[in-house]
Amino acid sequence: MIRYESQKVARWYLELSLLLFSLQVLIGLWLAINYAFTLPQGLIDVFSFATARAIHTNTLVAWMLLGFMGGAYFILPLECKRELFSVKIAYLQLFVFAGTAVAAVIGFLFGWTQGKPLLEIPVPLDLLIVVAALLFVFNVAMTIFKATERSLIQWMLLAGVTFLSLLYLFGIPFFSDLNADYYYWWWVIHLWVEGAWELITAAIVAFIIIEVTGVERKVVEKWLYVETGLFLFTGLVGTGHHYYWIGAPDYWLWWGGIFSALEPLPVALMVVDTWLHIKARKHPIVNPLLWTYIMGLALFHFLGAGVFGFIHTLPAVNYYTHGSQITVSHGHLAFFGAYALLNLVVFYFAMPQLKGIEKFDDRLGVWGFWTMVIAMVFMGLTFGVAGVLQTYLERILDIGYSTTHMAMMFWFKVVLFFGVIFLCGTLLTVYHLFTLKKVSEG
Amino acid sequence: MTGKTAKTIFWVGTLSSLIVFLWLTFDFHKQESNFVKKDRITEQVVAGKKVWHKYNCNDCHTILGFGGYYAPDMTKAYFRLGENNILSIVMNPERVYKNSFRKMPHLGLSKEEAVQLVEFIRWVGTIENRHWPPQDEKFVKAFRLRETRAQTLNKVDIVMGACGGCHSFDNLGRSIAGDFSDISRRIDYSREALTKLILDPQSVKPDIGMPPQNVSQETAILIADFILSLKTEEVRK
Numbered sequence: 301m302i303r304y305e306s307q308k309v310a311r312w313y314l315e316l317s318l319l320l321f322s323l324q325v326l327i328g329l330w331l332a333i334n335y336a337f338t339l340p341q342g343l344i345d346v347f348s349f350a351t352a353r354a355i356h357t358n359t360l361v362a363w364m365l366l367g368f369m370g371g372a373y374f375i376l377p378l379e380c381k382r383e384l385f386s387v388k389i390a391y392l393q394l395f396v397f398a399g400t401a402v403a404a405v406i407g408f409l410f411g412w413t414q415g416k417p418l419l420e421i422p423v424p425l426d427l428l429i430v431v432a433a434l435l436f437v438f439n440v441a442m443t444i445f446k447a448t449e450r451s452l453i454q455w456m457l458l459a460g461v462t463f464l465s466l467l468y469l470f471g472i473p474f475f476s477d478l479n480a481d482y483y484y485w486w487w488v489i490h491l492w493v494e495g496a497w498e499l500i501t502a503a504i505v506a507f508i509i510i511e512v513t514g515v516e517r518k519v520v521e522k523w524l525y526v527e528t529g530l531f532l533f534t535g536l537v538g539t540g541h542h543y544y545w546i547g548a549p550d551y552w553l554w555w556g557g558i559f560s561a562l563e564p565l566p567v568a569l570m571v572v573d574t575w576l577h578i579k580a581r582k583h584p585i586v587n588p589l590l591w592t593y594i595m596g597l598a599l600f601h602f603l604g605a606g607v608f609g610f611i612h613t614l615p616a617v618n619y620y621t622h623g624s625q626i627t628v629s630h631g632h633l634a635f636f637g638a639y640a641l642l643n644l645v646v647f648y649f650a651m652p653q654l655k656g657i658e659k660f661d662d663r664l665g666v667w668g669f670w671t672m673v674i675a676m677v678f679m680g681l682t683f684g685v686a687g688v689l690q691t692y693l694e695r696i697l698d699i700g701y702s703t704t705h706m707a708m709m710f711w712f713k714v715v716l717f718f719g720v721i722f723l724c725g726t727l728l729t730v731y732h733l734f735t736l737k738k739v740s741e742g
Numbered sequence: 743m744t745g746k747t748a749k750t751i752f753w754v755g756t757l758s759s760l761i762v763f764l765w766l767t768f769d770f771h772k773q774e775s776n777f778v779k780k781d782r783i784t785e786q787v788v789a790g791k792k793v794w795h796k797y798n799c800n801d802c803h804t805i806l807g808f809g810g811y812y813a814p815d816m817t818k819a820y821f822r823l824g825e826n827n828i829l830s831i832v833m834n835p836e837r838v839y840k841n842s843f844r845k846m847p848h849l850g851l852s853k854e855e856a857v858q859l860v861e862f863i864r865w866v867g868t869i870e871n872r873h874w875p876p877q878d879e880k881f882v883k884a885f886r887l888r889e890t891r892a893q894t895l896n897k898v899d900i901v902m903g904a905c906g907g908c909h910s911f912d913n914l915g916r917s918i919a920g921d922f923s924d925i926s927r928r929i930d931y932s933r934e935a936l937t938k939l940i941l942d943p944q945s946v947k948p949d950i951g952m953p954p955q956n957v958s959q960e961t962a963i964l965i966a967d968f969i970l971s972l973k974t975e976e977v978r979k
Contacts, residue, residue, distance in 0.1 A: 334812065338843050341836045348847040349812045350801035415795025417809040474795075476788045478866055479778050482806055483770065518745060525748035533755030536763045545874035546806050547777035548770055555766065559759070620876060623807030623815060695876045699913040700906065701814055706843050 301656050304377035306384035311654045312394055313370025314647055318730045320363035320401070321640075325726045327356040329719045335712035347409075354408045354420040360635065361418070362401045367643035368500055369393070369436055372457060374650040375507050376440065379454055380447035385439050393435040400428040416481075418489055419471040426472050433465040452521045453503050456528060460499030467491050479547040486542045493638070494535035494563065501642050502528050502570070505597070508649050509574065512590065514582035523573040530566035534559050541613050545622055553615045560613045564606030574598040589662040590648045592669060597641040600673065604633030604680070620695050625687030625708070633680040636672075644669075644729070651733050661739045664732040671725030679718040686711040777870045790862025793855045802846075805866065807874065813846065818878035820867040821885040823907040824956035825860050832856050837951055838908075842918045881906065889958050901968045904957050919952065926972035936966035 302308065333339070334349045373390055377383055384390060404421045407413070413420045421429065440461055444454045471488040475481035506524045510517055540556025574594060585591055608630040612621040621627065652660050686708045693704040774780065794800065800809035805816045819828065831838050833856050835846035851859070873879050884903020887895055895903075898911065901922075906915030911922040931939065931946075939946040940955050940962040955962065 339845065341840075341845050341848070344845050344847045345836075348798075348802070350798045350810060350847075353801045353810050353812070354798065411798070413795070413798045415798045415800060417800050420798065420801070474792075476783050476791065477774075477778055477780060478791065478806065479869055479871075480771075480774065482808055483767075485808070522743060522745055522748040525745075525752040526743075529748075529752035529755035532752075533759045536756075536759035537766070539763065540766070542808075543770075545871045547774075547869040547871045549773050549777075551766070555762070619872075619874065622874065623804040623811065625811060628811055697913075698877065698880065700910055700915045700917075701877075702843065702910065702916045702918070703913050709843070 301658065302653050304383050306387045306390075307374050307377050307650075308654065309384070309387055309390040309394075310370040310374035310650055312391075313366050313373065314650060314654075315734070316394075316398055317363045317366035317370060317643065318647070318733060320359045320366065321643075322726055322730050324356055324359035324363060325719075325723050327352055327359065329716065329723060331356055332712055332716040332719050336709055336716050351408050351411075353417075354413060355405055357418050358401070358404060358408070358420060362397075364497075364639050364643060366397070367646055368461075368497075368504075369397075371504055371643070371646035371650065372436075372440060372461065372500075374646070374654075375504065376443050376454075376457070378511070379451060379457075379507060380443055381449060382443070382447055385442035385446060389435050389439045393432050393439070396428055396435070397432040400425050400432065416471065416485065419485070423472060426468075429468065430465075433468065437462050437465055451517075452524060453507050456499055456503035456506075456524060460496050460503060463499065464492060464496035467496060482546050483543065483548070486539055490539045490542055491535070493634070494538060495532060497639060498531040498535065498566075499528055501638065502531065504642065504646060505570070505574070505594070508594065508645060509577050512583060512586075512594075512649070513577050513580070515577045515580055520573075520577065523569070527566045527569050527573070530562075530569065534562040534565065538563050541618070544615050544618055557614050561610060563613075564602065564610050567602045567606040571598045571602050586659050587648070587652065587662060589660075589665045589669065590645070592666070593641060593645045593648055596669065596673060597637070597645055600633075600637030600641055602637075604630070604635075604637030608633050608680070608684075620691050621687065624690050624695075625683050626691065627687070629680050629683035629687055632676065632683060636676045636680075647733055651736055655736055657736055657738050659739045660736045662732075664728055668725050668729030668732055671728060672722055673725075675718045675722035675725055679715055679722060682711055682714045682718060686715070779865070779868050782865060782868065784861070786858050786861040787865045789855075790858035790860065790865075793851065793859045794862055796855075797849045797851065806869070806871065813844070815875050815878065816863060816866065817869070817871065817875060818867050818882055820860075820864045821903075822878055822881040824885075824904070825864075826953040826956055827907055828860050828863060829856050830951075830953040832859060834951075839918055888961050892960070892964065897964070897968050900961065901965050904955065904961060904965060908952075922969055923972055926969050929969075929973075931966075931970075933963070933966050933970060936969065937962045940965055 330352050331349065334352070373384060400421075404425050407422065407425070408420060412422055414422045414426070440458055444458055447454065467488050470484040475484070502524055506520050509515065510520050537555050538560035540552040541560040543552040543556055575598070578591065578595065612618050612626050612630065648665070652658070689708055689711065690704055693699045693707060694701065799816070802810045802813040803816045804811060807815065807817070823831070831846070832849065832851055833853070834848075836848050839845050867882075873882075880899060881903050884895060884899050888900050888903065892900060898914070902911060902914045905922075908919040909915050909922055909925070910917035929936070935946055937959070939950075940957065941959070942954050943950045943952040957965070
C-alpha cells in the first residue's frame with residue numbers, strides 16, 4: 301500500500317541496513333571475546349582487535365546511514381506529495397555507497413586504513429562516499445524543490461542530510477598535529493550524533509508521529525522547532541566536552557561543561573512531546589509494536605544519550621572517566637537508544653507498507669524488541685561496572701595496568717553473555733522484518 | 743507558545759551557539775602554540791604520525807583518551823616506557839607480551855618506521871593537556887625529576903616510574919617481565935652487574951629480551967640498589 305511508486309527504492313536500503321546491523325552485532329561479540337579471554341598470538345596476528353573494531357564501528361555507521369537514507373526516500377514522497385526526483389539516482393547512490401562499504405570492510409581485513417578511529421575508511425573510498433552523499437543530497441533537494449507544498453519537516457530533513465555530508469569532509473585531511481586532528485575529528489563524530497543526526501531523527505520522528513497519531517501538523521512542527529533549536533544550541537558548543545584533555549584553552553571546561561550539561565534537555569522534551577502526541581492521538585493504534593518502538597526510542601534516547609552522557613560530562617568527573625569503559629557504556633546505550641531504535645522505528649513504519657500489509661503479526665517482533673532492550677540495558681550497566689572498576693583501581697588507587705585489566709576480564713565475560721542475548725534479539729527482529737506477515741483474522 | 747516563538751527559539755538558539763563555537767574555534771587556533779609545540783613537529787614526527795595511522799594503532803590504543811580502549815593510552819607513553827622499550831615492543835610484541843594476559847599483534851614495522859613512531863609519541867607527550875591521563879602522571883613526574891632532583895621523589899616512584907611499563911612491584915606497574923620481589927629472590931648479581939644489566943642487558947645476559955634502558959648511570963644504580971634491598975628484606979622475613 302505504498303502511495304508512490306518511487307518509495308519502493310527504500311526497501312533495498314532498509315534490507316541491506318538490517319544485514320549490516322546483524323554483522324555489526326556479531327563482530328561486537330568477537331570484540332567482547334578479545335577482552336574476556338587471552339587469545340593466541342597467531343590468531344590476533346591475522347585478525348586483530350583493531351581490525352574487528354574498525355568493522356564493528358563502520359558497519360554501525362553504514363547501517364544507520366542506510367537506514368536514514370532509506371527512511372528519507374520512503375517518507376519524502378509522502379511529505380512532498382510527489383514521486384522522488386530520480387529513482388535512478390537513488391539506485392546509483394545505493395550501489396556506490398554499498399560497494400564502497402563492502403570494499404572498505406575487505407580493505408580493513410588486509411590493513412587498508414586511514415587509521416583514524418571510526419573514520420578508518422581510506423581517502424580514495426572517502427571520495428566515493430562523498431559522491432554517494434552528493435547524489436543523495438541532490439536527490440532529496442530536487443524532490444523538495446519540485447514539491448508544490450513546503451513543510452518544515454522537508455527543510456529539517458534537507459538541512460540534516462546536508463549538514464551531515466558537509467561535516468564528513470572534516471575527517472578526510474591529514475593533520476600533522478594530533479590535537480588539531482582530534483579537534484576536527486569531533487566535528488564529524490560529535491556534530492553528527494549530537495547535531496546533524498539529531499535533526500534527521502527529529503524530522504523523521506515528527507513525520508511518523510503525524511502519520512500514525514493524526515495529531516495536527518502545526519502542533520508537531522512547533523515542538524520540532526523548539527527541540528531542534530535546543531539540540532543545536534546545546535550540541536554545537538557542547539562539542540567542547542571533548543576538548544578538556546586535548547591541549548586546548550581553559551574556557552572549554554566552562555563552555556563544554558555547561559552546554560553539554562544542558563544537552564539532555566531537548567531529549568527530555570522529546571519524551572514529553574511523544575507522550576503528549578500519543579495521548580492526543582486521533583487514529584486508532586493499528587500496529588502496537590510500532591508505538592512501543594516510538595515510546596522506547598524516546599525513553600532510551602533519554603536514558604542512554606541524556607542521562608548516561610550527563611553523568612560523566614562535567615570536567616571534574618570526566619578527568620577520571622575519559623577514555624575508560626564508562627565511555628563504552630555511554631556509547632552503547634546512546635547509539636542503541638537514539639539511533640538503533642530510530643532506525644527500527646523507520647523499519648517498522650516502512651516495511652509493512654512496502655509489503656502491502658496494514659496490520660502485521662507482531663509476536664516475534666515483540667520478543668525481539670524486549671530481548672534487545674533488556675540485553676542492552678544490562679550490557680550497558682556491565683560496561684559501566686567495568687568502567688567504575690577501571691577508574692577506581694587504575695586512576696584513583698593508582699594500581700597498575702595488568703592488575704586492573706585482569707580484574708575487568710570477568711565483567712567482559714558478563715558483557716559477552718548479554719551480547720549473545722542481544723544478538724538473539726537482533727536476529728529475531730531482523731528475521732521478523734524480513735518475513736512480515738498479515739495478522740491472521742479471528 | 744505560538745509557531746513564531748518556536749521559530750525564533752530555533753534561529754536564536756542555533757545561530758548564537760554557532761557563532762560562539764566558530765569564535766572559539768578561531769581562538770583555539772590562535773592559542774594553539776600555548777598547548778602544543780608546533781615548532782617541534784619535525785619531518786620525523788609527521789612520518790611517525792603516518793606510521794601510527796598506517797598500522798591502525800588507534801583502534802586498540804587510546805591517545806588523548808580517544809580510540810580503542812583495549813590497550814594502554816599512548817598520550818604519555820614516552821614517559822612510561824622510554825625510547826628503547828617502545829622500539830622493542832612495536833618491533834617484537836609477540837616476544838615482549840609472550841606471558842601477558844593480553845597480546846599485541848606483530849605489525850611488521852621496519853626499524854625506520856619504529857623510530858619515527860617513537861618520535862611521534864615523544865612529541866605527543868609534550869602536549870599540555872592538564873595532566874591527563876591521571877594514571878600516567880607518576881611516570882611523567884619520575885621521568886622529569888629522576889635525573890635532576892631525585893631527592894624529591896621516593897624510591898618506589900623512581901623505580902616504578904622507570905620500570906613500571908614492564909615490571910610490577912606490589913600492585914604497581916605491569917607484570918610482563920616479572921615482579922621485582924620475585925626477581926630479587928631469583929637473581930644473584932652484584933650491584934655493579936645489575937647496574938650494567940639495566941643499562942646494557944645483553945652484555946650481562948646475552949639471551950635476555952630486555953632492551954637497554956634509557957636511564958642515567960645514577961638512576962640505574964638506584965634501581966639496582968632497590969632490587970637488591972628487596973632480597974635482604976625477603977631474607978629477613
